[in-house]
Amino acid sequence: MKLELDKINRNRLYQALGITLTAVSSDAASSELRASDAASWPQRDQPHGGVVFTQMDTTMATAALGAEQVSDCSTVSLQIQYLAPARGAVLTCKATVERRGGRICFIRGETCDPEGQVVAMAQGSFRTFSK
Numbered sequence: 001m002k003l004e005l006d007k008i009n010r011n012r013l014y015q016a017l018g019i020t021l022t023a024v025s026s027d028a029a030s031s032e033l034r035a036s037d038a039a040s041w042p043q044r045d046q047p048h049g050g051v052v053f054t055q056m057d058t059t060m061a062t063a064a065l066g067a068e069q070v071s072d073c074s075t076v077s078l079q080i081q082y083l084a085p086a087r088g089a090v091l092t093c094k095a096t097v098e099r100r101g102g103r104i105c106f107i108r109g110e111t112c113d114p115e116g117q118v119v120a121m122a123q124g125s126f127r128t129f130s131k
Helices: 005-009 012-017 049-065
Strands: 019-024 029-032 069-084 093-098 104-114 116-131
Touching: 005 012, 005 019, 012 019, 012 049, 012 104, 019 049, 019 069, 029 049, 049 069, 049 104, 049 116, 093 116
Parallel strands: none
Antiparallel strands: 019 029, 029 093, 069 116, 093 104, 104 116
16 A cells, blocks of 8 residues: 555644654654644643654554555554653654564554654554455
8 A cells, every 4th residue: 555644644633733754664654743832741842641652653553554455454452661751842753563464463663852762662553454
């Protein structure tokens, strides 16, 4: 499936939170988070943990969708560990497919602050649907 990132990035939720998908391949995806003031708490440039979770879920699902034979997916399970406060103007998330099964795709993700420090990591499983 050829994903149109411009079309996906027009999603109103992603725009409201400040999430932009930046790249996708058959086994990986990446995104940036420029959190809006409304999505930041307890201070500016510190997005709420739920916003970081949404960035990771979005990026990891996009990695699942990167395979040619996949038409859709849904999150089955996503576990996230917050390692440090998520601070900075831009947080980057990278998701990598660890294994594709017949219907389940296992993905690992990391979100880093502008200095490259990992602030959150996650692992998830995604149900994929074939064309």
